[in-house]
Amino acid sequence: MFERRSNIIKDGSKLSFDYVPDKLVSREKQMRDLEKLFSPLALDGNACSAYLWGSVGAGKTACAKRFCQDMAEYFYQNNKRLSNLYINCRVKNTEYAVALELARLYDPGFPDRGFAIDEILNMVQKKVDADQTPLVIILDEVDVLLKGGSRNLVYQLTRISEAIKGKSSLSLILISQYSLASMLDEASMSTFRRANMISFSRYSEDELREIVRYRAEIALEPGALSDEGIGMIAKLSEEFGDARFALEILERAAHAAEMDGLAEISADCIRSGSSSIYSDVSESKLNQLDINRSLSLLAICRAIKTAASVSMTHCEKSYHIACEEYNVPAKKHTQFYTYVQDLERQSLIRTEVRREPDGGRVTYISIDNIPPKELANKIVYLLDYVKRGENDIE
Numbered sequence: 001m002f003e004r005r006s007n008i009i010k011d012g013s014k015l016s017f018d019y020v021p022d023k024l025v026s027r028e029k030q031m032r033d034l035e036k037l038f039s040p041l042a043l044d045g046n047a048c049s050a051y052l053w054g055s056v057g058a059g060k061t062a063c064a065k066r067f068c069q070d071m072a073e074y075f076y077q078n079n080k081r082l083s084n085l086y087i088n089c090r091v092k093n094t095e096y097a098v099a100l101e102l103a104r105l106y107d108p109g110f111p112d113r114g115f116a117i118d119e120i121l122n123m124v125q126k127k128v129d130a131d132q133t134p135l136v137i138i139l140d141e142v143d144v145l146l147k148g149g150s151r152n153l154v155y156q157l158t159r160i161s162e163a164i165k166g167k168s169s170l171s172l173i174l175i176s177q178y179s180l181a182s183m184l185d186e187a188s189m190s191t192f193r194r195a196n197m198i199s200f201s202r203y204s205e206d207e208l209r210e211i212v213r214y215r216a217e218i219a220l221e222p223g224a225l226s227d228e229g230i231g232m233i234a235k236l237s238e239e240f241g242d243a244r245f246a247l248e249i250l251e252r253a254a255h256a257a258e259m260d261g262l263a264e265i266s267a268d269c270i271r272s273g274s275s276s277i278y279s280d281v282s283e284s285k286l287n288q289l290d291i292n293r294s295l296s297l298l299a300i301c302r303a304i305k306t307a308a309s310v311s312m313t314h315c316e317k318s319y320h321i322a323c324e325e326y327n328v329p330a331k332k333h334t335q336f337y338t339y340v341q342d343l344e345r346q347s348l349i350r351t352e353v354r355r356e357p358d359g360g361r362v363t364y365i366s367i368d369n370i371p372p373k374e375l376a377n378k379i380v381y382l383l384d385y386v387k388r389g390e391n392d393i394e
């Protein structure tokens with residue numbers, strides 16, 4: 001039981017969401033901006049603040065955690081101390097819950113009940129003062145807290161920060177996918193001036209490729225994922241620009257390859273990984289295809305088999321065979337091309353024109369979201385039991 005059947009994964013913990021990588025690919029600018037904003041803290045112990053915002057899976061949490069760990073290490077190297085507290089406001093989603101987390105940083109046995117938020121914060125202020133150690137609080141997904149009408153806590157924290165003197169200080173890093181301006185009152189907003197904002201845009205396909213390559217390098221055995229596989233995962237997640245999505249595909253594909261006892265992660269493992277997270281191939285979409293488009297898609301699935309992509313010519317040959325099998329007259333090339341375009345419009349397939357070594361241009365077709373064999377089975381089922389006898393619709 002639970003035996004690894006092959007050697008794909010070297011260190012699975014490095015694929016998990018919680019793992020904070022040593023370096024963040026393509027986020028050098030954001031890390032430099034954080035360093036600039038926090039240099040008053042590192043050099044003189046003064047309070048600082050930053051607001052990180054941007055789209056889903058864009059590396060906000062990872063950057064904030066990496067930065068705080070690096071900064072704590074810098075303090076340690078310089079014989080100084082720094083306290084860090086990370087709070088995810090989706091988990092601790094009330095002002096009270098956040099205040100309790102703060103109190104427990106200094107007093108782990110702090111009781112669940114019996115104190116008002118103001119009392120807790122007063123106590124925290126005294127503790128930070130007495131501790132003689134700067135504190136950095138990361139409030140992640142802070143919009144959850146602010147949307148609930150809880151603006152007071154952030155305001156109070158900024159006030160505490162101003163009130164603390166001496167060697168201690170309280171710095172804040174707020175993180176959200178949304179703009180803070182609409183959620184904070186002006187007084188708190190003034191702490192998070194425009195200059196303190198660091199934005200995180202969606203990752204491009206190239207950036208995702210480098211992220212997948214890096215994470216595969218530290219988590220998988222050498223050679224477990226080919227360049228083509230890396231490219232495939234990057235392409236699949238490019239629509240969302242989301243590194244989390246890419247890493248989830250990578251993790252699932254790696255496990256699938258191990259379960260199948262493969263020496264390398266195959267294109268099919270990647271497709272299964274992706275289809276188990278998010279499948280664009282709903283039964284209803286397939287049901288709506290007429291017999292010609294169903295046969296075209298079936299032919300493409302069969303032509304692709306386990307490859308990453310195949311040429312249009314190859315697919316067309318396979319289409320003729322499928323038509324023969326189902327006793328349906330095959331359409332001419334231009335008509336087949338229209339079917340392919342229709343299927344692409346419905347996100348069932350993807351086409352790409354590539355320049356061949358002889359200078360010619362060839363259209364390649366790929367299916368990303370689902371293993372072609374699985375999709376072919378679904379289509380055959382529909383063709384055999386549902387569409388049999390259906391009219392030939394153009």
Ligand SMILES: Nc1ncnc2c1ncn2[C@@H]1O[C@H](COP(=O)(O)OP(=O)(O)OP(=O)(O)O)[C@@H](O)[C@H]1O
Pocket residue numbers: 016017018019020021023024025026027054055056057058059060061062063176177200211214215243244247
């Ligand atoms: N540049 C990067 N290099 C390596 N790994 C990355 C990079 N960016 C993100 N990751 C990884 O991708 C996953 C998602 O990143 P992260 O959690 O930081 O996104 P986020 O911006 O906080 O998203 P959300 O808004 O949904 O919380 C994490 O596992 C993180 O380690």
Ligand SMILES: [Mg+2]
Pocket residue numbers: 060061062140
């Ligand atoms: Mg996050």
